[in-house]
Amino acid sequence: MNIPAELKYTASHEWARPETDGSVTVGITNHAQELLGDMVFVELPETGRTLAAGEETCVLESVKAAADVYAPVAGRVVAVNDALVSAPEQINQDAYAAWLFRLAPDDAADLGKLLDAAAYRAVIDAGQS
Amino acid sequence: MSKPTVLNAAHRALNARMIDFGGWEMPVNYGSQIEEHHAVRRDCGMFDISHMCAVALRGPDARPFLSRLLANSVEKLQAPGKALYSPMLNETGGVIDDLIVCRFSDEDFHMVVNAGTAGKDLAWMSACRAARGYDVTLAPLREGSAAVGMIAVQGPNARARVWQALPETRRATETLPPFFGVRIGDLFIATTGYTGEDGFEITLPAARAEALWSALLAAGVRPCGLGARDTLRLEAGMNLYGQDMDETVSPLDAGLERYVELASGRDFIGRAALLAQERRVSFLGLKLLDKGVLRAHQKVFTPEGEGEITSGTFSPTLGASIAFARLPRAARINTVVQVDIRGKRLPARIVPLPFVRHGKALV
Numbered sequence: 001m002n003i004p005a006e007l008k009y010t011a012s013h014e015w016a017r018p019e020t021d022g023s024v025t026v027g028i029t030n031h032a033q034e035l036l037g038d039m040v041f042v043e044l045p046e047t048g049r050t051l052a053a054g055e056e057t058c059v060l061e062s063v064k065a066a067a068d069v070y071a072p073v074a075g076r077v078v079a080v081n082d083a084l085v086s087a088p089e090q091i092n093q094d095a096y097a098a099w100l101f102r103l104a105p106d107d108a109a110d111l112g113k114l115l116d117a118a119a120y121r122a123v124i125d126a127g128q129s
Numbered sequence: 130m131s132k133p134t135v136l137n138a139a140h141r142a143l144n145a146r147m148i149d150f151g152g153w154e155m156p157v158n159y160g161s162q163i164e165e166h167h168a169v170r171r172d173c174g175m176f177d178i179s180h181m182c183a184v185a186l187r188g189p190d191a192r193p194f195l196s197r198l199l200a201n202s203v204e205k206l207q208a209p210g211k212a213l214y215s216p217m218l219n220e221t222g223g224v225i226d227d228l229i230v231c232r233f234s235d236e237d238f239h240m241v242v243n244a245g246t247a248g249k250d251l252a253w254m255s256a257c258r259a260a261r262g263y264d265v266t267l268a269p270l271r272e273g274s275a276a277v278g279m280i281a282v283q284g285p286n287a288r289a290r291v292w293q294a295l296p297e298t299r300r301a302t303e304t305l306p307p308f309f310g311v312r313i314g315d316l317f318i319a320t321t322g323y324t325g326e327d328g329f330e331i332t333l334p335a336a337r338a339e340a341l342w343s344a345l346l347a348a349g350v351r352p353c354g355l356g357a358r359d360t361l362r363l364e365a366g367m368n369l370y371g372q373d374m375d376e377t378v379s380p381l382d383a384g385l386e387r388y389v390e391l392a393s394g395r396d397f398i399g400r401a402a403l404l405a406q407e408r409r410v411s412f413l414g415l416k417l418l419d420k421g422v423l424r425a426h427q428k429v430f431t432p433e434g435e436g437e438i439t440s441g442t443f444s445p446t447l448g449a450s451i452a453f454a455r456l457p458r459a460a461r462i463n464t465v466v467q468v469d470i471r472g473k474r475l476p477a478r479i480v481p482l483p484f485v486r487h488g489k490a491l492v
Contacts, residue, residue: 034146037146037157037158037162037356038158038162038163040443041420041421041443043420059471061422061443063162063163063356063360063422063442063443063445064162064356065424066424066471089163
């Protein structure tokens with residue numbers, strides 16, 4: 001199972017990576033893209049939008065299903081990965097490279113409340129039993 | 130606990146993603162369902178369809194029994210090997226299942242029914258047989274030495290690849306027209322499918338299924354899962370039982386009118402109910418004009434009233450989302466309607482079915 005140790009995770013299958021400039025990059029996990037299958041549309045949030053932790057942020061549509069992406073921490077959207085709009089399959093090819101958006105977190109300490117790789121693995125294992 | 134088909138190990142060896150379908154553990158894809166879809170439209174793909182249930186019907190009353198049982202007429206099956214698609218109805222005109230039946234003689238038919246409905250289908254057929262004392266045996270080809278595996282090979286190059294893997298079948302199948310079946314030794318090969326492409330559905334003894342799968346792989350046939358099977362059948366305008374029709378839905382409201390033979394006055398089960406019903410809906414296609422994906426149960430708003438999507442997906446061939454919908458009877462082709470997708474209303478055009486046939490977009 002591909003769960004990079006250096007990232008943080010949510011039980012709703014987002015990954016989050018703190019950047020050196022203090023922002024947080026967000027995407028969906030490899031497990032999530034496997035469950036969804038071939039991605040066909042990505043609807044990204046608007047830059048500047050303020051999000052509460054756990055708020056519905058954007059929508060991914062695969063051939064099989066639509067999935068909401070939730071904000072891992074509270075913050076403001078400072079960048080989105082526009083390249084995904086014309087090439088949503090990048091999420092299937094490499095879910096950890098195909099980031100969705102970047103947040104300026106309200107409180108950097110909130111990242112500490114997210115799951116580490118081992119805890120996220122346990123979430124997946126529990127879901128499959 | 131879902132049951133494995135005879136090809137389960139072959140799917141696992143190919144790293145298939147497995148899901149439960151109709152009580153069977155089936156591959157949904159082997160990586161990318163969109164690439165599998167394109168392989169069938171452009172070249173050749175294969176599907177494990179061993180979850181479906183083949184039934185041998187034999188006996189002096191086989192023909193009158195099927196004539197009573199099915200909404201479509203087996204009297205249409207004159208040439209030996211000719212196959213027929215038919216809904217099987219209950220007394221209220223609802224669809225118990227849809228199936229294909231192939232006639233070798235008036236006393237010898239081969240039927241294939243859906244996986245998830247096989248148990249109730251056989252119970253229903255037995256009850257109908259008993260009700261009128263038909264002299265016919267119903268033998269599901271599931272157990273012991275009678276057990277079969279089934280592989281569908283579909284696509285413009287399907288025949289050539291099958292002949293590579295099974296050279297002995299070439300002569301008997303070279304000129305086989307669509308919707309015919311032929312027995313070759315212990316193989317049964319039919320020019321049927323669920324994709325809108327040319328191809329064969331091959332039925333063979335279960336013990337030989339894995340060897341055929343391997344030979345087809347070696348011949349360059351791409352394994353395809355239920356994901357691609359669903360987008361292919363939707364593009365081809367083919368219904369899925371349980372989604373586009375069920376026991377509460379008339380075949381006339383599910384786009385199956387041309388598979389219901391009413392003209393001859395033949396007394397089939399469900400006929401009286403169908404004649405007594407008022408037609409309320411049209412079963413038509415939708416093509417989404419915006420970004421998004423149409424899904425089952427989304428509401429459709431037309432100038433003539435509301436309708437509902439029964440099946441929807443993203444069409445890899447068209448690069449747009451497509452759906453089947455039950456719409457008000459007065460709804461017209463080419464009208465632009467609105468579909469409620471997750472709280473947003475997006476425009477879609479009403480189109481005739483199918484969307485794609487033999488690799489070509491029709492809408």
